Amino acid sequence: MEPLIKIKDLTLGYDREPVLHKVNLEIFEKDFVGVIGPNGGGKTTLLKAVLGLLAPMSGKIIFRKDINKQKKPIGYLPQVKHIDRNFPITVFEVVRSGAIMQSPADITNAEIRKRVEDLLVEMGISHIRNKAIGELSGGQMQRVFLCRALLSDPKVLILDEPDTFVDNHFEGELYEKLKQLNKEKAIILVSHDVGTISSYVKTIACVNGELHYHPDNIITQDQLNSYNCPIKLITHGEIPHTVLKHHHQHE
Numbered sequence: 533m534e535p536l537i538k539i540k541d542l543t544l545g546y547d548r549e550p551v552l553h554k555v556n557l558e559i560f561e562k563d564f565v566g567v568i569g570p571n572g573g574g575k576t577t578l579l580k581a582v583l584g585l586l587a588p589m590s591g592k593i594i595f596r597k598d599i600n601k602q603k604k605p606i607g608y609l610p611q612v613k614h615i616d617r618n619f620p621i622t623v624f625e626v627v628r629s630g631a632i633m634q635s636p637a638d639i640t641n642a643e644i645r646k647r648v649e650d651l652l653v654e655m656g657i658s659h660i661r662n663k664a665i666g667e668l669s670g671g672q673m674q675r676v677f678l679c680r681a682l683l684s685d686p687k688v689l690i691l692d693e694p695d696t697f698v699d700n701h702f703e704g705e706l707y708e709k710l711k712q713l714n715k716e717k718a719i720i721l722v723s724h725d726v727g728t729i730s731s732y733v734k735t736i737a738c739v740n741g742e743l744h745y746h747p748d749n750i751i752t753q754d755q756l757n758s759y760n761c762p763i764k765l766i767t768h769g770e771i772p773h774t775v776l777k778h779h780h781q782h783e
């Protein structure tokens with residue numbers, strides 16, 4: 533089976549300073565990979581490279597032919613804490629922007645609008661369609677950005693900490709939704725919520741300067757120790773945070 537995405541010996545960084553070294557990872561159809569790691573470990577950097585927003589220092593990312601940037605881009609839900617709430621844009625416009633890459637010949641404007649409307653209804657946020665994003669709660673923001681990520685019906689859905697600033701109710705709903713979506717999409721999920729990750733994802737990638745892949749979702753202390761991937765929970769501000777100590781490389 534050919535992977536949807538093949539990451540080969542990828543080194544990434546900023547201003548010629550590497551932050552991630554020689555990463556190897558393959559993402560297959562219907563994978564559900566949980567990405568964990570400490571603050572500044574390089575999780576978002578890796579996602580940026582997969583999205584084509586950061587050029588590799590070395591190595592490469594190979595996409596399967598049908599992962600086409602124009603027609604089926606990768607769906608991406610960015611970290612909402614990085615979104616400027618003062619930017620004057622409505623819920624509808626944010627979701628609509630998820631189709632910005634779609635070529636007009638393939639799908640009409642009316643079809644895109646219809647899909648936006650359908651997603652807003654499906655996510656239960658149709659009533660706030662004309663609100664400015666600055667007026668939304670954390671849970672509403674996440675719903676909006678999830679609709680945006682799904683607009684192009686992508687083969688691969690990438691979510692960067694979608695459980696930040698959401699209430700317990702929506703968190704449960706979100707993970708159930710992801711479980712449904714995973715029936716036809718590969719999902720890459722960055723989260724600090726190790727407990728939740730272990731009950732939903734199929735495999736785990738630990739990112740801390742390097743990437744270590746664990747081909748199952750069991751992340752008990754014992755298991756992590758045996759993987760040489762010790763992890764403990766600490767509190768970092770409001771958000772429980774994972775810290776990984778040193779790793780040993782394993783393919």
Ligand SMILES: Nc1ncnc2c1ncn2[C@@H]1O[C@H](COP(=O)(O)OP(=O)(O)OP(=O)(O)O)[C@@H](O)[C@H]1O
Pocket residue numbers: 546547551569570571572573574575576577578
């Ligand atoms: N635009 C940038 N320019 C320079 N350095 C950056 C830039 N973005 C990130 N970095 C640095 O790269 C390293 C990895 O950051 P990254 O945001 O990928 O980590 P992360 O694992 O996603 O962390 P967090 O859990 O806090 O989101 C950090 O040392 C960070 O300071």
